[in-house]
Amino acid sequence: MATQILPVTTPPRGGAARPSRNRGDGRAAAIYLLPAAVLLLAVLAYPIYQLVLISFYDYGQAQAAGRAPLEFVGFGNYTKLLGEAQFWTVLAKTVGFAAVCVIGSLVVGTTLAVLASRVRAVPRMLLFIAALGAWATPALAGSYIWLFLFDTDFGLVNEVLSGLGFESMARHSWTFDTYSAFGLVAAEVIWCSFPFVMITMYAGIKAIPEEVLEAATLDGASWTRIATSVMLPILRPVLMIATIQSIIWDFKVFTQIYVMTNGGGLAGRNLVLNVYAYQEAFAGADYGLGAAIGVVMTLLLLSITTLYVRSQKREAGLI
């Protein structure tokens, strides 16, 4: 079927619900789709168009207030942006940061899903409740908790480390150095995003029919062989949902970076594209440049996800 695009729609075994071919389907569909469509067009599609448009103008405070005429600058904002060394640094940091978060949550989530599938109900329930707790924690609250744990003066981590004999950690600042600040934010992001991966992967593992694994065991396959040749191919579509979602989420982390590094760190050392665009637009009052960063980011995210979906579509049986 041409409509199978995401693994979410892997056809269920047995009679799949085929859309009924009735007269008047088109009209009914229009009525059912209308509310969502109006909203998505007005608050999603139109702003995307506006974003591209604004990125072609010199749009500052005066223009936003209507005190000065708009000046069309074509690709001016883009050439200015791409000519700046800071843009390339921020881009590299964004990609690196997102990659660490994606890989981190996938590895932690998958490992714990496998672990959860092999233990009895009580320990598994404890792990699930803890994971749901981390998942439920709002990004802002999570940022504050981790900042407090790693606080220079009153943080538990410094206290424990210096108690263990690492005297130099007594008043260590975790947010001062670029890498340790990014690392701290990444740890928080992984903490609150691995549960999604874990629960999806756990659901995927549970969906593997018992007989398949038994048959493989009877055939004398080793555990690693079962994992790579039996489980992995079955789990690939699920793994793909988890990966795509993680890429989409981690690439656009805003709150954690903004709060934990206080707006992007000293001298903007901890900026990612999102925060960079926000600062240029709202703090620097250069909406044109901010919009250009937004467009670049959107294109980047679209191409990464599209490439990934394409590279995997054959194995996952998509499109």
Next chain:
Amino acid sequence: MTATATAPPVADTPARAPKRRRPRRTGRLVAEIITVVVAGIVAFPLYWMVLSALKPAGEIQSANPRPWTFSPSFDSFERVLTSAGLGRYFVNSVIVAVVVVALSMLLSFLAAVALTRFRFKGRTVLLVMLLVAQMVPIEALTIPLFFLMRSVGDVAPAFGLNELGSLVLVHLAFTLPFAIWMLRGFVAAVPAELEEAATVDGASRFRFTWQILFPLVAPGLVATSVLSFIHAWNDFLFAKTFIISDTSNQTLPLGILVFFKPEENDWGAIMAGSTLMTIPVLVFFLLVQRKLVSGMAGAVKG
């Protein structure tokens, strides 16, 4: 043939079982201990948040933090609720999240039914567009949305800048594509025969949608509502950008920000505020926990 083939393993079992079972059992015990320890580590930040919120002012500012407290106090909670008026922000956050969840369940359900059950031109195109919509970084749209809401305010004041309505619109638009995608799997899993039977019995399409499909898709609706709820409840960026002059319409995340000043953080207040912010989501999660996990499984299995 079959009988002889299956016979040996059965006969073997008593002889082999004791040898095999012991390492497996200790292996599982080790796995269980690791699981419990990991659960403790994952939950620890939350424990620390609640504990710190309950510590009296002097104790939280101690350079030697203890993992327990002898004198829990509600001072920090009182401070944030009275001096910063977090109660009001809390109510604002609840209003936005509840309206977003209710509307997003309704709209995504209708759209998912149309996209899975009806055959019409342009269906595939719509599906691809929904997929693409999920990848658009909403944060990048802050700029045009700010201008959009400013002009919407001239026409429909309830949805303009400084109004909770603007937040509802934005979160609704951003949760819909994912919610529709997720629900599609659930709607598609309802057998076609059921629909045929209903039609034979004379049920209209409308009745079939509400009386048969809706209750059957409930676990999926719960799973999607959780994701919409988190999205709306978590929002920091749009509240920060849209609610600028009328602070009484601010939401919880912005309210807590008041206590966060570099060098002189009131950690007790911040932790109390964070606790207040986390509890509703936690309660919601635990209430729907079973449905959420089975909902994810449903989305995975299609």
